Amino acid sequence: MPSVDIIMKQLQHTGQYMMQYGLAWGNAGNISARTEGDRYMITASGTFLGELEDQDLVECDMSGAVNGTERKMPSKETPMHRAVYESRPEIGAVLHASPFYSTLVACSDIEIPSNWFVETMYYLEKIERVPYYHPGSAALGEGVREKAKHANILLLENHGVLVYDTSIREARMALQTLEMACRMLVVSQSANIAMAGLSRDTEMDFLEKAGYKPRRNWDLS
Template sequence: MNEIKRQLQEVGSYMMDHDLAWGNAGNISARTAEDHFLITASGTYMGELSMDDFVEYCFDGTRNPQDRKPSKEIPMHQAIYEERPDIHAILHASPFYSTLIACSDVKIPSGWFVESMYYLERCERVPYHHPGSAALGEAVRGKAAKANILFLENHGVLVFDTSIKEARMALQTLEFACRMFITANGASIPMKQLPENTVQDFLEHSDYKPRRRWK
């Protein structure tokens, strides 16, 4: 348990140091058992997480009453863990460029560079619902099996993967691609996207990462 907390502390600092989080916005979690996960407490500052800033939460709603109040975004974290047994880490944040895209109708292509082909293979949009609401949790549930990156419209982004390290890489890749898109548009630089058959060949045969198998 302490090792998972340490890894979450590290990723929180990483997110803050690399402009992937700001203020006390966002929340992060990691699965600890089939039906349990650790999540940041309400009002925590991502860059200065202590061992007491995490709450272990069970799918049935139980938790240690001595723990702090968990993030109100429990519904969407739980929805992903329930729908995706392969997922072991979730990062919710509002990075500047990714959130700008989340507040638009823009679609970020995946076929620009190696990391985007893998990590941005499937991104989905979730219509706006109030943060922490059951409605948001159910909207996320409906998209969880279709992608590993969700743009929460007019809210932020939700990134989830098989490990804390992989989720961090996905979040950084997403922000980098969104920044590229916005910068290129502002400078009137036309972006060249790789053909779909090249992207699929990369995913199947490059051995960069094991190919994701979607439902």
């Protein structure tokens, strides 16, 4: 496990990356990463992801306690992040954002194909929807908890997206893949372009045999 200082720097870089590539805007969004055991570091309430200072990152534990009284209050969306970490011990990072195309799809009933290209086959294999609950509410946290084991990408209806993976880098890649796929989806439909996805057999053969990345073990209980 990287040190707290390294994780802090990785989160600061990720915030800048998300702003640079249109994966976040304004004060919308919050990001976190597991530090050790039952602790994780999350952006403070009301912070701008593109300019995160050390004091804008708060270390918490699963009980909600904050490490260090000199720090700001953690994001009000902490219940979502905590629900993922408690449900999925292998998860190392959680990114919540409202990218344009991904949020457009989250506000619709459009389904996102996973069979278009290599990254969609891997990162978008399992996507779930979470019904709308007010941001920061305990109800939203429980809605996320209900779906967390079934996917690594959650569409938060009329809100945005929640992406989580084993590391900050993997979560960042999943978020960018999601936004790219949603952009292709919306543009292709607008231009009446018929997309030619791969067959389910080909998709499964890739996931099981291609060796691109280890196959994910999904808990569908």
